[in-house]
Amino acid sequence: MSLKHQIIEKFDPNGISTYENLFGLPFDESTADLIIIPVPWEVTVSYSPGTAQGPEAIMNASLQVDLFQDDIKDAWKMGVYMLPIPEEIKEKSDNFRILAANYINWLSQGSPKEDLERFGAVPGLVNKASEEMNAWVYEQAKKYRAQGKLVALLGGDHSTPLGLIKALAEEHDNFGILQIDAHADLRMAYENFEFSHASIAYNALKLPQISKLVQVGIRDYCEAEAIMAKENNRITTFYDKDIKKEGYEGKAWKIICDEIVDQLPQEVYVTIDIDGFDPKLCPNTGTPVAGGFELEQIMYLMKEVVKSGRKLIGFDLVEVAPGAEGDEWDGNVGARVLYRMANLYGASQGRLNLK
Template sequence: MEMIIDPNGKASANSGVYGLPYNEENSKVVYIPVPWDVTTSYIAGTHQGPEAIFNASEQIDFFDLEYKDAYKQGLFMQKEKSWIKTLNKKMRTQAQKIIDANEEVEGNKTLEAALKKVNDASKKVNDFVEAECDRLLAEGKIPVVVGGDHSTPYGAIKSYAKKYKKDFGVLHFDAHSDTRIAYMGFEHSHASIMYNASKDIPSIKKFVQVGIRDFCEQEYEYTKKSKKFDVYFDLDLQKRKLKGEKFEKIAKEIVSKLPKNIYISFDIDGLDPRFCPHTGTPVPGGLDYNEVVFILNTVVQSGRKIVGFDLVEVCPSGDESDEWDANVGMRLLYKMTSACMASQKIIKKN
């Protein structure tokens, strides 16, 4: 029996994500909140992202000029796992010892012990995310990680790569390359996820990175030498636009590099910081919100399939009256949800 939802009315704050009345069983899309930002090396707080997105989501308007009624398919956000929140707080203290250290970890027993604890805890969280995504995919649902820092979707990418073994790639929106090798010794640093995925998940055919504008020389050389990476640096994108090149042409070129089955990993700092001023590592430049929407639509129009996605690094302001970051995040999350289902022919385009 289809639930009766008034899309023109005010969402209920007492209901689930986006004010919807669904539960996990009757939802096509299940958002997995992962309140984890242990290895964040600049501004902490992204562990509060999932809760902030949930709280802001009741402000959504479901009518969309591009996609038809994604909300009718059932959208549900799980409750945050208390053990992850507790472990995050505990391990953040351990990680801070290393972040603040003025000496090498190797040879310092205190720092070595702290690093091992953090790496073991990160693996525990990754294993949980992977197992949860495995379970939901087996049930025919679309699991979506909502971070947390950018280390959190690693298990999800592994899970999707197992299901879509052939012709599978990652579309990565970010200010950062995230191809550092165990940054600061953290094996699953937020700055290392794409390096880890490229090294540990051989079935990923292609990584297409968009908006990259903050990276080290090692990362630049790594992605340049790897045939798996196509990088659209923000500097190059801006030059092309400033010289008068149509963004439609740029978007089609980006999408042409992607295989048939696509997982989107979206770090909110891929956007211009005016859309996410409190994110953990903001960088000048970046994509406009509508440019991202245009690329998503271009993916759908191309006939490619968005099999899954994540949204990470949304960090709320310390001011409770300022929901801007979460507001942008929840709208982007809904837009990606719609594009994902449209690409899978679950819903129609308007």
Template sequence: MSTKQEKIQNFDPSQPGLAEASIFGLPFTADESDIVIVAVPWEVTVSYGAGASDGPKAILDASYQVDLLHQDFPDLWKLGIYLDEGPSHWKANSDLYKEKAAPLIEALENGERIADDRELQADLDAINAASAQLKREVKERVLSWQQKGKKVILLGGDHSTPLGYYEALGTAYANFGILHFDAHMDLREAYEGFTYSHASIMYNATRLPQVSKLVQVGIRDFCEQELKEVQSSEDIKVFTDADLKKGQFEGKTWQEQVDRIIGVLPQYVAVSFDIDVLQQWYCPNTGTPVPGGLSYEQAVYALNRLAASEKKIIGIDLVEVAPGEDEWDGNVGARLLFHLCGVLAKNNGLAVGDRVVLGD
């Protein structure tokens, strides 16, 4: 059997990725890979657009066409990146409980009280129990990879999926912040009765004792409850899209704004990247689109700046990629995921090579 070094020597990164291989067409096993991506195809509580549970599969399919010579991280592929597709019951349970959630959401939209309907209340209880079980299983899965020395990235699914991931990070880091890229604050408490709603992920995350700071970037949609949550906490800092653009229009450079964002983070940082922080033409099928947003280049620059800073990136999740009839969402998601792998690797001192400089 070939060693990892022999595979590196015999693999041609200029050719299309190997379809029978893992993500990005790489030939490495899980044991040979420095980075493991845990896919969580789950979207039970979505109340608007659907499809996030199909995001990991769309990203995997698109990943085979990603050129492996990354300008910022030219040797990234040599580290090995492996996709853990997760147990089959995650997707099966997502489909099952999403079907149960639809009548609940419809009843709430019609002004009904779930507690007045015994059957609906039973379904709500079952959904919350299944979501809690997913959280526990994600935590255990991530911990198992961390114990093998892997750098772990979580790939959703909707934005409810990383909570168990944050709990796993909390077993190694007693104090860390979350740098949250998103169009939404996700600070609603038990949105629509769902304890682990995608709209409640940051509310739930900030209740973890290890999470000492939440820094939100690109926000452009929030409710009164979420605003009160921000205003009542010294540990939440929000950089709305409107404020960032206002600063840009009035002469602040993106570098200045990014450095200010990084400056308020604690030493240890987990990055949560909801694809809908980007302008919608990058993710036309994401579940809850909002006008405005960051460009892909702005996001990449901010991530690179963080990677080169003195902050320590302890984890990254990418969520809410939902495929459409074409491959565009998966294509953007795959390329962003590859970049996120490079950001995590570089910041953690793994050998990714020197940036390729073309021209002056």
């Protein structure tokens, strides 16, 4: 009997876990099939901070998540393990966040020339730090993929998955990205930061392996992003207002989901910005926007993607931010999104069975 099977035999998924790992599971990086890379990074956030605490908030709340999934038998047995939260990444994020915040404030004041010498070099410094973060994520992803592990990422802000996407692009010649988000994130070097949280979709599209970007729930975007989404034949956007209009007029969510899935190629990477959901589910996220989805709407869509026979090659969950001390709501919701996505990812890879 393998070590993993010995661990499974001894663990009671219905009892109180004594393990302090993600979801209270008994696995480690050697016995888990899925490795979660936590990235506590939020250097370029342009509104409210806090997403760097997302991995810790989700970790803490995950211990309250029940492991049973009625449509995926023994889902927990696949094994999910989150790597230790990297303190050096968090420390660098804190330091460069101060620098970036002061720079953004200078921009908002009209970039006074008398302070140009003080702030002129900031974008270059922040871009270098962000590039190093992306490289770290890339190396982590490559390391665990080389071991045959499934890999997902937990942010941090929406700039954090680029390294993972680049690593997967080296394995897959043609794949799509399914983006759940309130924002288009198609800005080029927003606020002069090349790796801005508002530029993740723009940066991902630089990879020729990405044949399609399907955006769902977009409701806060600039004119340049709207033009790009319309004119770039690799982008299909399902705007929140259009989804709502069709629903009000009687179109079933099932049919809308079928239309979304039809736009996707066979292999799909999923990026979920928590602000794609209704803000009541993520009130402390950095840039909440009225509108959005219920949790079960998106989980239904994700199940439909898997049921269609498409293969998930990776995913991320970003922009979860805890509230005041003692407020676990955002982490609670994030933990449930993470667990369900982990199981659907495993099912699409043939490591779990989905009804």
